[in-house]
Amino acid sequence: MIKAILIFNNHGKPRLSKFYEHYNEDIEQQIIRETFHLVSKRDENVCNFLEGGMLIGGSDYKLIYRHYATLYFVFCVDSSESELGILDLIQVFVETLDKCFENVCELDLIFHVDKVHNILAEMVMGGMVLETNMNEIITQVDAQNKMEKSEVRLTLPVHYFYLSVYQAGQVDTGRYCRSACSCRISCKEHEPPGNAQKHQHW
């Protein structure tokens, strides 16, 4: 069983937290902090397994993590999971994110934590691994997003879209703009075809 899945950055800022067992918010934060503390002080070329997170689990539980650029992906699992298997699973998760977000970077996770949750939900359910096949995961995620879009298109008037792009463009860089608009409305109809390719998953 997987007890928790955490993503945080090099400074310990949580980017996603999914606990498959209930803790109250304070303890969750404490677990994130402690896990960050344990993981961050480890060298790059030591092993990816860690024992002895006191707050979560106990002797039966392990932290299995991977470090990608600015992000740590940490899975807290019990002894029924294969250590190397979970490492592979993290890889699948990250590759899936990469496919869905097109060159995923930390900003994607910052602004679209709900989508990361949705992707994760197709991989892990209630602490058990649901699907490990990346294509299958992406198919399901896409189908759901398509459904969502068809619903949104029904309710959102066009000028709302322009307005939001305008707002987003004022506040942030172009990159943020993309992330801001891409989730609200299908980009295919309103953006140049070059960009549309990029956003097809959202």
Place this chain on the structure above:
Amino acid sequence: MALKIVKGSIDRMFDKNLQDLVRGIRNHKEDEAKYISTCIDEIKQELKQDNIAVKANAVCKLTYLQMLGYDVSWAAFNIVEVMSSSKFTYKRIGYLAASQCFHESTDVIMLTTNQIRKDLSSPNQYDTGVALTGLSCFVTPDLARDLANDIMTLMSHTKPYIRKKAVLIMYKVFLKYPESLRPAFPRLKEKLEDPDPGVQSAAVNVICELARRNPKNYLSLAPLFFKLMTSSTNNWVLIKIIKLFGALTPLEPRLGKKLIEPLTNLIHSTSAMSLLYECVNTVIAVLISLSSGMPNHSASIQLCVQKLRILIEDSDQNCEPSVNACMKYLGLLAMSKILKTHPKSVQSHKDLILQCLDDKDESIRLRALDLLYGMVSKKNLMEIVKKLMLHVDKAEGTTYRDELLTKIIDICSQSNYQYITNFEWYISILVELTRLEGTRHGHLIASQMLDVAIRVKAIRVFAVAQMATLLDNAHLLTGNVQRKGICEVLYAAAWICGEFSEHLDNPTQTLEAMLRPKVATLPGHIQAVYVQNAAKLFATILKSQEGNTDSTAAQETSQLMIDRLPLFVQSANLEVQERASCILQLVKYIQKLQQKDVEIAEEVIALFAGELNPVAPKAQKKVPVPEGLDLDAWINEPPSESESEDEQPRAIFAKEEPKHSRPRHTEVDEKELAKRREARKQEQANNPFYIKSSPSSQKVYQEAPGVEHIPVVQIDLSVPLKVPVFCPTGLPMSDQYVKLEEERRQKDKAEKKKKEKKKRKEKRSGRGKRHDSGPESEEDITPAHMVDIVTEEMPENALPSDDDDKDPNDPHKALDIDLDKPLADSEKLPVRSHRAAEVLKSPAQDGDAESAVSQETKKKSSKEKREKKKDKDRDRKKSKEDKKKKKKKHKSEEKGEDLLGGQEDGPVGQSEETSEVAAQPTSTTAEVSDLDFWLSNAPVPSNTQEAATVAAAEAAPVSELASGTAPDSEPDEPKDTETEETKSSKHKKKKQKKEKEEKEKKKKKKHHHHHHHSDGGGEESVQNGTVEEEEPLPPMSNYCLLAENSYIKMMMEDADQVNDIQGNLQDGSQVVVSVIFENKCDSFLKSMEFNVLDSLNSKLQRPEGSGPHDGLTVPFQLPPGVSNEARFVFTMQSIIMPQKLKGTLTFIVKNEDSSTHEKLDFKLHFTCTSYLITTPCYSDAFAKLLESGDLKCSSVKLEGVVMPFHHLLARICFRHHFSVVERIDSCASMYSRSIQDHHVCLLVKTSGQTVSIDAKCDEPTLLGNVLDEIKQTFSQC
């Protein structure tokens, strides 16, 4: 309209969405909290709006804030609202939020049941998917119970996407609602062979997770998993299966033999490292399980260890360093598995493990530490610990250092200090550990000090000296604020110095050290020990000084106490204060006596006389409760509830006792009291656990030969005890011990050699050289002292066992369920009941006249019934029991019945049917023996004999089946003798039992047949054209497991009804429940009391005069292995809804020497079916009843029913107490009557696999529930 939409969206434009929120938080780095609080206010506003889009947006933001650590439980209701939106977009947001912040104590969760059910049956697969995903995170026992059936149906959904999610979530359902495991398991097993790999993987996942906790229940699935393992290509599935096999092999060594080959194939063929590693791991598990019986496998273990060594040592230049590190870690992990069973093979790699201790990776160091634990021996303990001590000094992080510390203590203290040869060394190690800064484990060191000092008598002199120094230098320990944890050591030091004060060199100095003002800064519990032990010291000092002619020294000591103690009297800690003031007064009194030159030392020392013996950790629990003592019984009658409420606040002070209890005390006269006191003393004298007050003064135990149950230590002073305590060279003290020890060992060795030489010279004639100067064996090292470790005390007859180590709260304990047993009727999953009302269509015809027909039937039936009842009950029960036992025997028995029943359709059809039905039970129940058979094919020659016997054993019942028509000839089975030869495996026992049952049945058979024959009319539902006799019915049982523990098993018969005498209906109706109690343990069970918590609707009938909460005494006692049946009558008000009652059975388990009170909780389910009585009805009466028009109708459709129509009818008759009125081809009318005289009529039609049931009843709710129950019965098959 359009305007409205535009307006709404313009409103929304000014709302922040999630991205805006995130951006805002990023832009307000310096006042983040303030910004978020304004955002939360906005969200609260948004949630108040009616627009669901706005609400969903708000909930989405809340989910983000929840991740940042903000409590959002206040919005739980809004989340439910968003969840129930019809739009997928919002639904998904709602479910996500719910999965992040709902938990068992969220109260709105119970509002979600219907919404989730709706979503589960939604035509849109993603609605269902999202609901399943959400539910998997917040499922509660209630949700699990209510939705188990819906989820189970989803397991056969057409879309694999839903199937796999439904399969996976079943695990969560099982955890929360263990009763669902058995009914759902067959389907789960089916899913192992689902065409979709995702579904298959999910099923493997769930079963592996289940099997990990209770592997023995899943052994019978081994062949199936084996098939999967050899056919599947999904690495994830393979890993899971291989891991599962690793857990199963210890239970069944033959399985291991079968596994070796495919596993080695996988190892050679796979490219996935993860799969490879798991294969190796399981191979190791297999080898371990095999080699425990056979020594020749230890070579392969050696090989494995060698390979692992390569994994640990070798770093592949082509890989990333982190991958190498991972392999190193996993290699060590695998090695620790071998270590548990084959310590010798791992011990030779000590060098490698010690090397790993220097690894820069903490995870690897911790693994190595773990391994070290198993590698120590008498010879290398000192060396290893020395190395660890070096690491302790070097370690920078406190966690790792603490880990080291606990490991050192673990290693040294393991198996009762087995490896310690020199306890002086150990004490000095402990003292050295106290120098650690900021450790959390002060108490651990302290308890070790105490343990060693108490249990190793020889060490006390040394320990006391060391502890005195510690006390003297207490400021070193307490000086630093960071050292809070370590001052616990002073607790031990003070206690040891006080308790064994006679060994102190300079007690006065220690006393002074203990009474320093600085002590007052220590934690309260340590101060208390200080004060108490100062008093002990004082007593010792008095004793030594009293002999002197000069009494001033003694008086000075008293003065010191009187001067210093007031400091403690002022302590804020109650314990300290109380002890101090007591002792202060005592010393003052002593001082007074001293001034009068009275000798008082003896008396003072008597205060602290007596030896303290270590008591085993579980000793208290093992003390048997004396016979006749009922710990649960009230000593005084409990005050009534209203009273107790008033009194509770006052009850804090025990002085205010309830007045009525006072006079009782005074009634006891002095003589009686004296008598009791005497008796108590007598008892205490015989009780080893009572600390005696006899003044035998065991403090000076050298002179006390009286108590000889404590082994007295002989001190062999081959080593000088004196070692300079603080050595100027800076070498830690323990190192000096290591040196001394080495010297001693060498000396010993030299001496031994000398002796041996002598011996050899003497023995020259015989064998040449037996004692080679080979490697030094364990036995060669003689301990420095003859150390007698005082063993821990346990009550007599109590065996130290691990059975009570299991966590009673472990949710997996409830899932330890035998899955091979056929499913009982009442185990079916609860089906929703309130939905039926919607389906209902009232014909709305006013037919006020109760039809004469029904009146007639009623009268008739009630009369008949009373006559029949006894017969029927007995009959039915027997047939049920028989049916239960049928299993394999089924076929031949049915044949017999047919012959006697003589109502044949035609020989062809009949035989077809019989074989069809017979096939079903054999396939399910023969599984166990299947496993045996499967395993016996293992191609290992050593096993063939066993396999042959197994096969022979299996052949026996088959041949018996063949000769089954001759019931009286009981063939002498060779099996009984055979099974004795074969290893007593679990399955065989089962088989034996089965056979025994068969024998019994044969004896009964004649009788049974006779019954069938003679009272064909009396048999249930045989009034007119009911189920034809020739039809072989699948085995059906109405007995279901009610509750079970290690002592007793309760089986309940599906509530059996009695219609009370007519005219008594206003008092409600009665339902009789038969419960079989079966004693499963070896003890006598008595004083059983059966109690049920009454609900508004249903009450347990109790004898007159007893209160509403009293239990009913079960009218029998149960000797071991015996079962008996008791009946309980319940009164029902309304019968239109199913009921569930909670109950308890209390009983006393009586052994030869003890008796304990036990309790078993159970739940009684009354289904609506159980309120129905099988009542025959004539077809013309039936027609009139239907025509009368006062019945409301409802219908239900069952899909995918594959059984023949007459089976279907038989099942409805049997399970739901109907009788067949008329049957024409694939259409039948059925009738039943409730105990409150509701008529229930069914019209059952079948076409293909669809069965439609149209029903009529005068009570729509009852009808709905009955139909649901019928549906449930068929959804299970």
